[in-house]
Amino acid sequence: MTEDIFEKTRDLFEQFYDEHNLDENSDFGHYTRKQAIIEADYLNATLCEILEYIQDGGTDLAKIKAIAYDGLYESRI
Numbered sequence: 703m704t705e706d707i708f709e710k711t712r713d714l715f716e717q718f719y720d721e722h723n724l725d726e727n728s729d730f731g732h733y734t735r736k737q738a739i740i741e742a743d744y745l746n747a748t749l750c751e752i753l754e755y756i757q758d759g760g761t762d763l764a765k766i767k768a769i770a771y772d773g774l775y776e777s778r779i
Contacts, residue, residue, distance in 0.1 A: 741777050748773025 718724075725731045730738055752769050760766070 744773060744777035748777075 722728075730741060733741065748769060751773070752766055755766065755769065
C-alpha cells in the first residue's frame with residue numbers, strides 16, 4: 703500500500719511537471735539534479751525554521767522575512 707502511495711505521488715508530480723512545462727517555465731528548469739536538490743534542501747530547512755519560530759509563539763513579521771531572505775540567499779551561495 704505504501705508503494706502505491708509513493709507511485710501515485712510520483713505520477714502526480716510528473717503530470718504537474720509536464721502540464722506546466724517546467725523545463726522551460728520554472729526558474730529552476732536549468733538546474734542540474736544536484737543543484738535542484740541543494741536548493742530544495744535549503745528552502746525546506748528555511749521553511750522548517752519559520753514554522754518552528756511560529757510554533758514557538760513567534761509573531762514578528764520582520765523576523766520571519768529575515769529568515770526567509772537568509773534562506774533564499776544561502777541557497778544561492
